[in-house]
Amino acid sequence: MTDSDLRTNPDNFCYRHPDRQSFVLCQRCLRTICGECQTPLPVGVICPECLRDAQQQQKSATVTRMPRRRAGVDSRLIVTYTLVIITTVFYLIGLIPGIGESVQSLLAFNGVLAYIQPWRLVTVTLVHAGIWHIALNMLALWALGRSLEPLLGRWRFLTLYLLSALGGSVLVALLAPGTWVVGASGAVWGLLGAMFVIGRHIGANVTAIAVIMGINLVLTFLPGSGISWQAHIGGGLVGALIGFILARTRATRMRSRQIWLLVGVGVGLVALLAIPYLLYYA
Known part of the structure; x- marks a missing residue:
C-alpha cells in the first residue's frame, strides 16, 4: 500500500x-x-x-461504572507518567549516601552479568549518570509518550518501551562486552524509531524526527561523549521493528498475530545473548 x-x-x-x-x-x-x-x-x-x-x-x-477522568490528570498517559515517576524515584534513591551506590550497581547493565542477573537488561533504564542525563531522557519520554501512548494504547506503548530497552542492552552485550551502561536512552530511542516508522506508515511528515535522530546520532559518536552508541542504535532498531509490526497489524482481526510477533521479538532478542556468551565467556 x-x-x-x-x-x-x-x-x-x-x-x-x-x-x-x-x-x-x-x-x-x-x-x-x-x-x-x-x-x-x-x-x-x-x-x-x-x-x-x-x-x-x-x-x-445498574451495571459496572465506567471509568472517569480526573480533573487535571490525562489518564491516557498513565504509563508515561508512571515510567517518569518510577525512574525519577530511583534516581533520587541513588543520591542517598550509603544506599544509592549499592542500588545503582545492582540495576546498571553489564553484559558479563546479564546471564546471572538478567533483570539488568531492563533495569538499566532506572539508573542515570547525572541530573542532565535523567532530565533529558525523561523530557524525551514525556514528549514522545504524549503522542505514542494515546495512539498505541497503554500495553502496546509499555511493550514498545521495554523491548526497546532490551534491544539496547542486547546490542551492548554483542558489541561492547564488559562495558557498564546506564540510562533510559535505548528505550527512548526505541520510541523515536517507532514514531518514525508509524509516521511514515500513515503518511505524516517525519522530517523533524529524522533530524532529531540524526543530530543525536552524531553527538553519540563525538570523542569523549561517554555515550553508549550501541544502546542508542539497538533501542532505535528494535523500536522501528515494533513500530512496523504495530502499523501492519492494527486491525482487530490481526490482534493475535500482533501479540505473537511482539513475543517473537522478545524471544529473539534474548536468544541473541547466546552469541556473546559463546564468543567471550564459554
Whole structure:
C-alpha cells in the first residue's frame, strides 16, 4: 500500500474528525478514533457514542461504572507518567549516601552479568549518570509518550518501551562486552524509531524526527561523549521493528498475530545473548 493510499483511506482517520489520522479503534464499534475522542477502559478505549450508550445502560440496569477522568490528570498517559515517576524515584534513591551506590550497581547493565542477573537488561533504564542525563531522557519520554501512548494504547506503548530497552542492552552485550551502561536512552530511542516508522506508515511528515535522530546520532559518536552508541542504535532498531509490526497489524482481526510477533521479538532478542556468551565467556 502506498503513502497515497494511506492518506486517502478513511479507515486511517477519526470518524468524528476526518482530518485526524489515528491507529486506535473503539473497542465496541471498531471505528477509528483520535486522542480527543478516546475514553480509556481496562482493555482499550471507547468512542463518545459507545460511552454514551454504556452510560445510558448503566442508569437503567445498574451495571459496572465506567471509568472517569480526573480533573487535571490525562489518564491516557498513565504509563508515561508512571515510567517518569518510577525512574525519577530511583534516581533520587541513588543520591542517598550509603544506599544509592549499592542500588545503582545492582540495576546498571553489564553484559558479563546479564546471564546471572538478567533483570539488568531492563533495569538499566532506572539508573542515570547525572541530573542532565535523567532530565533529558525523561523530557524525551514525556514528549514522545504524549503522542505514542494515546495512539498505541497503554500495553502496546509499555511493550514498545521495554523491548526497546532490551534491544539496547542486547546490542551492548554483542558489541561492547564488559562495558557498564546506564540510562533510559535505548528505550527512548526505541520510541523515536517507532514514531518514525508509524509516521511514515500513515503518511505524516517525519522530517523533524529524522533530524532529531540524526543530530543525536552524531553527538553519540563525538570523542569523549561517554555515550553508549550501541544502546542508542539497538533501542532505535528494535523500536522501528515494533513500530512496523504495530502499523501492519492494527486491525482487530490481526490482534493475535500482533501479540505473537511482539513475543517473537522478545524471544529473539534474548536468544541473541547466546552469541556473546559463546564468543567471550564459554
